[in-house]
Amino acid sequence: MTQYNYDTLSAATNGLKERGYTLDFNLSENCLVCNTGKLDIDDFEIVEFHRFEGNTDPADEAIVYAIEGSQGEKGVLVSGYGISAEGMSAEMAKKLHENLNR
Template sequence: MYTYDTVAEAVNGLKQRGYTIDFNLEADRLCCTETPLELSPSDFEITEFYRFEGNSDPADEAIVYAIESGKGDKGLLVTGFGISAEGLGEEMIEKLKVKH
């Protein structure tokens, strides 16, 4: 697994390795506003993730997910630290839980 010191390094490194789609998190799916691609939790796997904790500012906390669909589409999801259950479906919450 790769290591990165910042969110920007992780995003740039993953994009260089082919994770080029920028995903947005919705209640029951991931979607990309630049393409018609939408993925339900059963349509993708998290292949890597990188967790960043802010030293002095909780607003600096984030997780960068490397996402790959069953069809080979690869992209990124960057979220604030800790998935908030508000507005998300149970299946999506389970998929995005960091289990390590």
């Protein structure tokens, strides 16, 4: 498996889009949504992620997730973490954060 490393958030999102992760997912309380519909927690897997930490501002901390849906959907989710983390259900938080420790 090829390991990808990106220096910036924009490089990561652009690199993933070039590799076919073209949908833009948004985080809802207990699902991911995009212009083609929604994916419930059991309907997607996190294939890879890239974490970026702000040098001076903790609000700049973000994670880019490469997401694959059970029906072949491929997209990107950009989410803040730390003090900038968005509201989500405990179940969604567990799914996203489990992947950070692998």
